[in-house]
Amino acid sequence: MSTLSVIIPTYNEIDYIEDAVKSVDFADEIIVIDSFSKDGTKEKAISLGCKVLERKFDNFSSQKNHAIASANGDWILFLDADERVTQKLKFEILSAIRNEKHSGYKICFPHFYMNRFLYHKVDKVVRLVKNKNINFTGDVHEKLHVEGSIGTLKNFMIHYTYKGLFHLLQKKDSYAWFQANTSIQKEKKATYFHLFFKPFYRFFSSYILKRGFMDGVPGLALASVNAYGVFSRYAKMILIQKGLK
Numbered sequence: 001m002s003t004l005s006v007i008i009p010t011y012n013e014i015d016y017i018e019d020a021v022k023s024v025d026f027a028d029e030i031i032v033i034d035s036f037s038k039d040g041t042k043e044k045a046i047s048l049g050c051k052v053l054e055r056k057f058d059n060f061s062s063q064k065n066h067a068i069a070s071a072n073g074d075w076i077l078f079l080d081a082d083e084r085v086t087q088k089l090k091f092e093i094l095s096a097i098r099n100e101k102h103s104g105y106k107i108c109f110p111h112f113y114m115n116r117f118l119y120h121k122v123d124k125v126v127r128l129v130k131n132k133n134i135n136f137t138g139d140v141h142e143k144l145h146v147e148g149s150i151g152t153l154k155n156f157m158i159h160y161t162y163k164g165l166f167h168l169l170q171k172k173d174s175y176a177w178f179q180a181n182t183s184i185q186k187e188k189k190a191t192y193f194h195l196f197f198k199p200f201y202r203f204f205s206s207y208i209l210k211r212g213f214m215d216g217v218p219g220l221a222l223a224s225v226n227a228y229g230v231f232s233r234y235a236k237m238i239l240i241q242k243g244l245k
Contacts, residue, residue, distance in 0.1 A: 002097045003028040005073030005131065009063050011035040013081035014044060016160070021048045023084040024077065026094065033067040041081075061136035071131055078127045078144070083109075084158040092153050093128060103148025104129035109159045111222065126150060127157070139182045172229035180236035190237035198234060203227035 006027040008020060011034065021030055032045040035057035045052050055066050064078065075097045079085070085093070089107070096105055105128040126144045136142045183190070206212045206226050212219035 002074040002100070003072070004075045004077060004093070004097060005071040006030045006077045006079055007033060007064060007067045007071060008045075008050075008079050008081055009033050009035075009060070009067070010037060010041050010045070010081050011057065012037045012039045013041050014039040016081040017041055017044055018048060019084060020079060020081045021045065021050060023086075024079060024090075026090055027077065028073055029071070031067050031070060033063050035063070059139040059142075061138055061142040064136045064142065068131070068134060073131055076129055076131050076134070080159070082160045084160075086155060086158060089153065089155040089157060092155050096128065096151070096153065100130075102151035103132075104144075104146040104150045106150060106152040107157045108153070108155075109157050112158075112160050122156075124152060128153070139178070168225055169228070172225060173232055176229060176232035176236050179233045180240060183233075183237055184240050188237075190234045190241065192238075194234045195231065195238065199227040199231040202230045 004027045006024045006029070008017070008030065010017060010032055013020075014037070017032070024030060030048075030050045032042070032050045032052045034042050034045070034052060034054050036042075036054055042052055042054065051070070053067060053070060055063060057063060068076065077085075077093065096102075104126050106124040107127045109123045109125060111123075126146060129144065129146050130148070133147050134145060136144050180190075203223050203226070207220065207223035212223045215222075
């Protein structure tokens, strides 16, 4: 029978890690790759029976690739600390790894914002894969490379995306600096065209093309904050280019 490893990257996730681990207690092993948390995340994960690896954070791909090298399962499920596997998804995952119809599977993630799930703001991400010749590339929005066909599971993953408006804005601003510095290192240029057009398109894509308007006020708020995140990234790139940061 195929075995399953779960990999959970963490940094200061003491409020989330226990529920995340308990939601995947059907796995054969759970690996927590921790970036030297200061809030007891590591100790909590150990007490829950996880295998804990510590590594200084440089980028998301490197963290996960490091954990992949220690995974013993035939399949790997990648889980964030603020995500939960439901009972329905659990049985679908077990069926998928037993039947092996595909080499990997996308899982659907409705965003959780303003105390509700936004079912018209759904991401589909490859998270369940055979543990064979897989690796991540990319610094922030990392991409998982898999050999073979990719299917899509029907059941949703619960994802407590944002802890509140302040947390969301803080997260967007932090990512913006990281993305801006990475883009400059790759010798990419930002112009005032990017500064004004790119945020507008992100709002249009989130609110109109992806039907965020059907999620009411939370859909409008999330589309607006997403547009702000894009604006912030290009503004920071321009500041770096001008030597102001």
